[in-house]
């Protein structure tokens with residue numbers, strides 16, 4: 084190292100690495116993981132002594148886990164700063180009054196952790212901070228000149244998940260980066276779209292730097308419509324989310340959002356079966372009914388009742404799909420062109436809908452009801468509800484039983500329409516290329532960016548004066564990253580039967596120096612010397628100085644998964660060598676000259 088070396092200088096990025104002795108830190112490795120830990124990341128993080136369970140969905144981050152958490156946080160921080168965002172910190176406690184305008188405390192329901200203080204005041208532990216940040220900005224920003232603004236925090240979030248699962252993948256207390264941006268326009272300089280695009284790129288940078296294989300998918304659009312939301316999904320078989328990809332064009336979307344390419348449809352049929360009413364009491368779910376009727380679920384129609392939100396007159400929308408398909412609420416909303424929600428069961432029953440037994444025929448007899456039929460639910464003969472509790476019908480034929488009200492291909496837009504209103508699945512036609520088919524994959528959602536529009540600003544009556552000195556409602560975006568979930572997602576992707584395989588950028592240490600006999604002076608001295616040089620060059624080094632059998636040390640080294648292992652033992656020393664092994668490569672290590680060991684190691688950490 085030259086004398087002009089600037090390591091540790093506050094004005095360069097050069098950083099000395101960290102040196103730690105295994106015997107002086109806490110890495111309580113386990114031979115077995117508790118039986119309830121079923122996913123690889125959960126098992127391996129427990130076994131590698133990264134985390135320890137404290138209660139359902141809550142964990143200690145032990146020193147190794149903490150170092151990974153810090154590294155991921157730092158990557159996130161650097162990319163957020165580079166994208167022009169400013170770090171701040173909001174309290175975890177959210178006074179319940181803040182939800183008065185958004186009613187999100189009600190929407191969140193049991194997911195929200197609530198508490199009451201000694202004075203009887205209610206509060207929540209923040210699941211995210213849209214309300215807090217909007218109130219903050221409202222109190223601090225009054226003019227368009229202060230916008231755009233993008234603030235973020237890296238903070239513990241609380242969600243009382245019904246089924247906390249898989250360790251850090253779904254915790255009840257977890258680390259999130261949440262950013263919020265504020266604008267007076269959507270388009271142009273300083274507009275929401277500009278920041279959204281920068282954040283999109285920052286997210287790509289974050290997950291690329293973390294060494295993850297991921298897919299960016301279109302997600303359910305917000306009030307602004309269009310491509311107003313994207314999720315960042317780590318590709319992993321163990322993921323909870325299904326994403327659909329068109330391999331031909333690169334189109335990718337989550338199930339809630341995925342469009343389906345053109346499907347042919349027609350109500351023509353030669354069938355003449357009679358409409359027959361059948362008694363089907365107490366059968367929850369389409370499968371039981373289908374079995375009872377002697378048909379397959381794909382031979383049934385499923386009709387879901389939605390109600391229009393807002394407006395003075397009650398209006399209903401029926402969506403009919405094939406029995407083995409699922410209605411997609413967002414698609415139904417887009418077809419009818421107004422906001423909807425699943426109809427309240429009691430209200431809908433009072434209005435005459437036999438919930439659970441509704442047939443599309445209800446739309447023909449009611450002025451207040453629209454019907455949207457999925458293309459796959461047209462055609463032939465069907466079994467469906469009979470609009471009477473505990474009864475279904477078989478032999479339903481669209482042309483006969485709805486008749487003149489049915490649309491044709493060139494005559495759409497009336498009371499009954501045919502449109503894509505179901506969730507997409509594997510094998511469906513790609514929406515981007517005729518002939519191409521969608522492929523389903525599993526993913527773990529590690530990030531989510533969203534154009535919020537004016538939803539929160541309206542709820543808080545947050546306006547600023549624009550250039551013309553006129554009040555204008557502020558437009559917002561929000562951007563989340565599951566920092567702790569990202570760690571688990573990395574392990575889901577990179578591990579083997581022996582343990583974790585950390586990517587270099589987020590590894591707790593870069594190098595483990597395994598000293599075969601720590602009592603041997605020559606071995607210990609060499610370990611110190613190599614460690615010092617590596618640390619000077621910026622590497623984080625862990626020396627395994629424990630008085631343990633070599634077999635135990637090697638097993639533990641594989642388990643905690645540091646990228647490089649240097650082993651110092653008599654045999655190699657006799658040849659003036661150390662053993663060099665990459666965690667990502669199988670087999671035994673190879674001998675490297677002591678003089679080359681540092682250079683060789685650093686070249687693999689670049």
Ligand code: ATP
Pocket residue numbers: 211242244251252253254255257259528529530531563564565566567568
């Ligand atoms: P999910 O659908 O997985 O429940 P979400 O869509 O409700 O997540 P967001 O509100 O979008 O979550 O939160 C932003 C990010 O926080 C998510 O993309 C995810 O990475 C992370 N996250 C959300 N819930 C949890 C949790 N219970 N444990 C760990 N990370 C979480």
Ligand code: MG
Pocket residue numbers: 528531
């Ligand atoms: Mg999300």
